[in-house]
Amino acid sequence: MAKQKAFYFDASACTGCKACQVACQDKNDLPPEILWRRVFQYGGGSWLKQGETLVPNNLFTYSLSTACQHCESPVCRDVCPTAAITKRADGIVLIDAEKCIGCRYCQWACPYGAPQFDEETKVMTKCNFCYDLLDQGLNPACVDACVMRCLDFGDLDELRQKYGDLAAIEPLPTDKITLPALVITPHKHAQLSGHGTGQIQNLPEEV
Amino acid sequence: MLELQRFWGKICLNGAKSGCLNPKIGVAENKYYGMAYEEIWDAILNGEFTASVRGKVPCDIRMMYSIFEDSGSNDLNQIADINKGIEAHRKLEFVVSGDIVLSSRSKYADIVLPLTTPWEKAAGGLLTGNPEMLLCYSQVTPPLYEAKDALWVERELCTRLDLDPDEIYPLSLEQQTFNQLAGATVMKSDGSGYEPLLTITADDISAMGIEGKSQKGRISLQEFKEKGVYQVPRSPGDKFTFVAGKAFREDPIANPLPTASGKLEIHCQTLSAIINAFGFMELPPIAKYLPPAEGIEGTFEDFKTGVKGEYPLQLVTIHYLRRSHSVFNNVPQLRRAFPQEFMMNPIDAEARGLKHGDYVLIRSRHGKVVRPVALMDRVTPGVVFLGEGAWVEKDEALNIDFAGATNTLNGSYPTGQGEEPWNTCNVQVEKWTGKIPDLDYKWPQRIPIEEA
Numbered sequence: 001m002a003k004q005k006a007f008y009f010d011a012s013a014c015t016g017c018k019a020c021q022v023a024c025q026d027k028n029d030l031p032p033e034i035l036w037r038r039v040f041q042y043g044g045g046s047w048l049k050q051g052e053t054l055v056p057n058n059l060f061t062y063s064l065s066t067a068c069q070h071c072e073s074p075v076c077r078d079v080c081p082t083a084a085i086t087k088r089a090d091g092i093v094l095i096d097a098e099k100c101i102g103c104r105y106c107q108w109a110c111p112y113g114a115p116q117f118d119e120e121t122k123v124m125t126k127c128n129f130c131y132d133l134l135d136q137g138l139n140p141a142c143v144d145a146c147v148m149r150c151l152d153f154g155d156l157d158e159l160r161q162k163y164g165d166l167a168a169i170e171p172l173p174t175d176k177i178t179l180p181a182l183v184i185t186p187h188k189h190a191q192l193s194g195h196g197t198g199q200i201q202n203l204p205e206e207v
Numbered sequence: 208m209l210e211l212q213r214f215w216g217k218i219c220l221n222g223a224k225s226g227c228l229n230p231k232i233g234v235a236e237n238k239y240y241g242m243a244y245e246e247i248w249d250a251i252l253n254g255e256f257t258a259s260v261r262g263k264v265p266c267d268i269r270m271m272y273s274i275f276e277d278s279g280s281n282d283l284n285q286i287a288d289i290n291k292g293i294e295a296h297r298k299l300e301f302v303v304s305g306d307i308v309l310s311s312r313s314k315y316a317d318i319v320l321p322l323t324t325p326w327e328k329a330a331g332g333l334l335t336g337n338p339e340m341l342l343c344y345s346q347v348t349p350p351l352y353e354a355k356d357a358l359w360v361e362r363e364l365c366t367r368l369d370l371d372p373d374e375i376y377p378l379s380l381e382q383q384t385f386n387q388l389a390g391a392t393v394m395k396s397d398g399s400g401y402e403p404l405l406t407i408t409a410d411d412i413s414a415m416g417i418e419g420k421s422q423k424g425r426i427s428l429q430e431f432k433e434k435g436v437y438q439v440p441r442s443p444g445d446k447f448t449f450v451a452g453k454a455f456r457e458d459p460i461a462n463p464l465p466t467a468s469g470k471l472e473i474h475c476q477t478l479s480a481i482i483n484a485f486g487f488m489e490l491p492p493i494a495k496y497l498p499p500a501e502g503i504e505g506t507f508e509d510f511k512t513g514v515k516g517e518y519p520l521q522l523v524t525i526h527y528l529r530r531s532h533s534v535f536n537n538v539p540q541l542r543r544a545f546p547q548e549f550m551m552n553p554i555d556a557e558a559r560g561l562k563h564g565d566y567v568l569i570r571s572r573h574g575k576v577v578r579p580v581a582l583m584d585r586v587t588p589g590v591v592f593l594g595e596g597a598w599v600e601k602d603e604a605l606n607i608d609f610a611g612a613t614n615t616l617n618g619s620y621p622t623g624q625g626e627e628p629w630n631t632c633n634v635q636v637e638k639w640t641g642k643i644p645d646l647d648y649k650w651p652q653r654i655p656i657e658e659a
Binding site for chain 1 (some may be wrong): 235297528533539540542543544546547548552554563564581583584585587588646648
């Protein structure tokens with residue numbers, strides 16, 4: 001029986017350098033508009049007045065790299081009117097460009113922002129787990145690019161055995177909706193999804 | 208002529224009275240030659256510069272020649288006060304620039320020559336500077352399009368100036384690279400001295416088409432080139448640990464330090480004299496707080512009463528992930544990844560009615576830029592951040608730089624040995640009410656294409 005392919009992300013070591021994001025664009029010849037992998041900076045805290053000065057209070061920031069979660073219950077596939085999205089036996093979720101009509105329902109439905117509309121071809125695109133590289137026994141481009149070795153991939157059950165079963169931290173949504181094939185090691189200041197006190201600190205057009 | 212040039216080789220241009228020689232070929236007994244980068248635009252505009260112990264010296268600079276091997280340097284962009292720099296470029300009669308992309312200094316040049324990158328050089332090269340590791344790189348591609356290396360350019364200029372290129376540049380790039388490789392030495396494992404790093408055979412030499420003697424070293428040239436690196440093996444207790452001042456500490460009487468008193472000097476007249484000789488300041492011989500030109504004091508109209516002035520924020524010009532200084536600023540995917548945001552604390556932003564993502568006008572005593580603002584709690588209130596190295600994109604009518612080059616905001620204040628005052632800048636910020644510019648990654652790339 002084929003096993004669910006999954007990404008592992010170590011948020012405790014990510015510096016937000018975006019080598020993963022740009023390596024993915026490079027490998028897939030993506031224009032700057034299309035981000036199959038996106039890196040967020042999430043943070044918060046405040047400053048308190050102490051006499052004449054302001055002092056920092058619980059300041060925190062961490063980075064989070066996310067692509068497509070190749071969910072166990074992919075809502076993108078469920079809403080697609082032309083069945084352009086399929087889930088393989090190994091768990092990888094793919095968009096068939098020939099069948100896609102660019103209605104963007106999957107983009108609306110996906111809680112992670114994974115499906116990206118291509119203005120040139122007028123169809124949806126997204127992370128395909130570098131399945132062509134996997135077939136050659138190689139790693140996805142993002143995994144190889146990461147300078148801090150934060151990214152890894154493998155069988156979801158094995159990753160959970162090794163790293164635990166945390167699959168959601170801010171700014172990701174709860175994992176209960178689509179069951180992402182994702183394992184995260186949290187940053188020391190990571191906040192649980194839905195219980196965040198910070199904000200996404202990237203500019204809106206950046207992610 | 209003012210040469211911004213860092214190259215081996217002698218330039219013999221008699222009759223060009225600039226009073227300024229390339230420090231690499233400066234006369235030994237007069238060690239204070241050269242011009243601080245900080246002062247270059249002033250020198251062009253005002254006709255004089257600080258020649259250290261010689262005081263202010265007049266100069267009449269008519270031309271700028273910016274041809275660097277491997278096309279390094281983006282001086283107009285990376286020296287403080289870009290507006291002054293642009294004015295200086297326009298005053299000059301002739302500006303020639305060698306470049307691999309149309310960076311800022313090429314944008315304002317009269318002639319731009321396409322130069323090669325390090326990876327187009329047949330001779331390859333070395334990355335030095337690490338005391339324990341030597342790296343070498345090989346040619347990745349022959350020169351693209353019409354690009355030529357800087358040495359070729361200079362040799363060609365020689366022939367047109369009735370100079371013999373072989374006399375001025377007797378060594379080819381291949382010979383120069385070989386000399387570096389052959390001359391590389393590595394410390395012996397017993398720490399007693401140095402030995403050649405590379406074994407170079409007669410076959411290696413004839414394959415390179417240069418002159419040289421074969422030699423025996425620690426690893427073969429071929430192995431070094433294939434691996435691309437040699438790193439000195441280290442282990443605890445090896446002979447390579449150096450402890451500075453060890454002999455002095457063990458016996459300070461018998462082993463005085465090379466200072467005037469022979470001791471460590473907290474009050475050091477010698478150091479003070481060395482720095483003062485550059486002619487930019489009077490450095491006290493003992494450490495004292497010296498207010499920067501635009502530090503915290505510069506944010507106040509009246510420091511004593513605490514009334515803030517026209518430029519109440521302190522700008523820190525950080526290294527920015529889109530680029531390496533200004534290199535790769537032109538890559539659209541990197542522009543998308545790193546949007547050159549201006550970073551403010553929410554307290555300072557809210558006081559100005561600014562929201563996360565608004566476009567803001569940032570003004571200093573020296574220039575104006577417009578950027579989108581990102582609100583970040585980890586920026587200290589009273590301080591703002593902007594990434595250095597964006598290529599200036601100046602709207603002449605508005606006198607505003609829309610790329611957000613930090614040196615549009617930085618003024619030139621040479622101090623010490625001529626250091627750049629990059630993190631010495633006061634600014635004010637307000638919401639930008641003019642036309643919102645395109646996102647950086649949508650800007651057309653500077654690729655000169657002949658119209659059909």
